Amino acid sequence: GAVVSQHPSRVICKSGTSVKIECRSLDFQATTMFWYRQFPKQSLMLMATSNEGSKATYEQGVEKDKFLINHASLTLSTLTVTSAHPEDSSFYICSGWVVGTEAFFGQGTRLTVV
Amino acid sequence: GDSVTQMEGPVTLSEEAFLTINCTYTATGYPSLFWYVQYPGEGLQLLLKATKADDKGSNKGFEATYRKETTSFHLEKGSVQVSDSAVYFCALTRIQGAQKLVFGQGTRLTINP
Numbered sequence: 524g525a526v527v528s529q530h531p532s533r534v535i536c537k538s539g540t541s542v543k544i545e546c547r548s549l550d551f552q553a554t555t556m557f558w559y560r561q562f563p564k565q566s567l568m569l570m571a572t573s574n575e576g577s578k579a580t581y582e583q584g585v586e587k588d589k590f591l592i593n594h595a596s597l598t599l600s601t602l603t604v605t606s607a608h609p610e611d612s613s614f615y616i617c618s619g620w621v622v623g624t625e626a627f628f629g630q631g632t633r634l635t636v637v
Numbered sequence: 638g639d640s641v642t643q644m645e646g647p648v649t650l651s652e653e654a655f656l657t658i659n660c661t662y663t664a665t666g667y668p669s670l671f672w673y674v675q676y677p678g679e680g681l682q683l684l685l686k687a688t689k690a691d692d693k694g695s696n697k698g699f700e701a702t703y704r705k706e707t708t709s710f711h712l713e714k715g716s717v718q719v720s721d722s723a724v725y726f727c728a729l730t731r732i733q734g735a736q737k738l739v740f741g742q743g744t745r746l747t748i749n750p
Contacts, residue, residue: 527680557737566641567726567740616681626738628673628681
């Protein structure tokens with residue numbers, strides 16, 4: 524199957540700083556990318572949907588100014604957590620999707636804000 | 638809204654044991670149902686899927702049947718192996734082709750030799 528590479532796999536940052544997470548589709552062009560978040564013992568929750576070259580669509584309750592998503596090319600989407608706080612500590616995972624196929628997921632990023 | 642509920646883990650079994658991981662869903666209409674697996678250090682991979690009632694998805698010895706009457710999609714395997722140790726996620730989507738997925742919380746499975 525297709526490969527989505529997500530980096531970093533783990534990151535620890537200080538409260539108030541920003542963290543960027545990259546998601547790359549290595550062998551296909553992802554028309555649409557999804558960003559999910561999972562808190563301990565809870566489901567993966569969709570945060571936002573991004574289409575290449577246009578603004579991301581955020582799910583209800585997700586602050587678009589805090590979670591900046593850029594999908595500048597068909598192979599790269601980034602999620603930046605701005606002014607991170609301990610409550611943003613979570614597992615973030617991206618997926619790339621092409622029309623007519625399944626969704627392909629990255630390895631996920633474990634963010635810890637201290 | 639749509640939701641998926643999985644049996645809570647972790648689940649620990651011995652090799653060659655029979656596996657069932659329960660999954661039930663709440664959704665209007667006729668969602669597509671999926672099982673994803675995440676091996677340590679890797680991304681989620683599609684394990685199997687079913688798109689309509691009574692469909693059976695199968696892959697790598699795993700099976701799940703779409704039961705609309707009980708709104709369930711339980712994952713089963715007759716004889717598990719150590720290599721099946723992973724986290725399993727049940728999921729649904731109501732939007733055809735858009736892959737906007739609603740996930741269960743995941744079940745961690747450990748198989749001991």
